[in-house]
Amino acid sequence: MHIVIMGCGRVGSALARTLEKQGHSVAVVDQDPTAFRRLGAGFNGRRVTGVGFDQDTLKEAGIEEAGAFAAVSSGDNSNIIAARVARENFGVEHVAARIYDPRRAEVYQRLGIPTVATVRWTADQMLRRLLPSGAEPLWQDPSGSIQLAEVAFDPSWIGHRFTDLEGAAGVRIAFVTRLGEGLLPTPQMVVQEGDLVHVTLHRADLAAVEAVFTRGPQEGEH
Numbered sequence: 141m142h143i144v145i146m147g148c149g150r151v152g153s154a155l156a157r158t159l160e161k162q163g164h165s166v167a168v169v170d171q172d173p174t175a176f177r178r179l180g181a182g183f184n185g186r187r188v189t190g191v192g193f194d195q196d197t198l199k200e201a202g203i204e205e206a207g208a209f210a211a212v213s214s215g216d217n218s219n220i221i222a223a224r225v226a227r228e229n230f231g232v233e234h235v236a237a238r239i240y241d242p243r244r245a246e247v248y249q250r251l252g253i254p255t256v257a258t259v260r261w262t263a264d265q266m267l268r269r270l271l272p273s274g275a276e277p278l279w280q281d282p283s284g285s286i287q288l289a290e291v292a293f294d295p296s297w298i299g300h301r302f303t304d305l306e307g308a309a310g311v312r313i314a315f316v317t318r319l320g321e322g323l324l325p326t327p328q329m330v331v332q333e334g335d336l337v338h339v340t341l342h343r344a345d346l347a348a349v350e351a352v353f354t355r356g357p358q359e360g361e362h
Contacts, residue, residue, distance in 0.1 A: 143270060144169065144201045144232075146192030146222050147213030151238060153178035155210060159270075160185055167201035170213075193222035195229060208234035208270040216240050223253045234270050254334060280343065287343050288314060290336055296356035297331045305331065309352040314340045 141164050145152050148170035156166045156179060167186035168179065176187045190197030192213060203209065209226035211219035216239050223237040236254045244255075279288040297305060302313050302325040316323045317336040323329075331337075341349055 141207035143208045148175040152212045212238040293353040294356035
């Protein structure tokens, strides 16, 4: 996948190097050409000097063939504007914006832009929003047999009840993160876009559960 990153600070440069190591092609956009020094001599991706929400700059970075876009500059407004341009003008499927003010997270989420607040930023969180597939173990008991994992789901589950998801996969959903808030699913609660689903399961069942979540509902699972 080709991925465009706006912002070449500590976060953006670390994200760019990680994604390139995973085999993705990466372009980094920053207004300050000296910022690209953080990428190091071993970085083979594109370095584009310019404003990250300018359409010509984004085109130079390859936004038209990008599968994901990360806005991780030092400005909340710049990040959300760039994220919306990537989503709305260029149709990039996976878009995420870093923010400094966690109170803005709900507003951004309602615009359809997954956000990561600075105070709880980790590379894994941003990667999960750019490459939302598979399962990420978050905790396990001392024996290693029981895990709490965040499991990505196919968009076709949106609108289905969480009980349908539990029944299809044979697992218990521990909680759901929605708009930055943890929720305990009720029998009537349905899956919404942007939900992060956290599941308790036996470690040996992780691959099978992941397969059910990512294949989407089958006939009769509604």
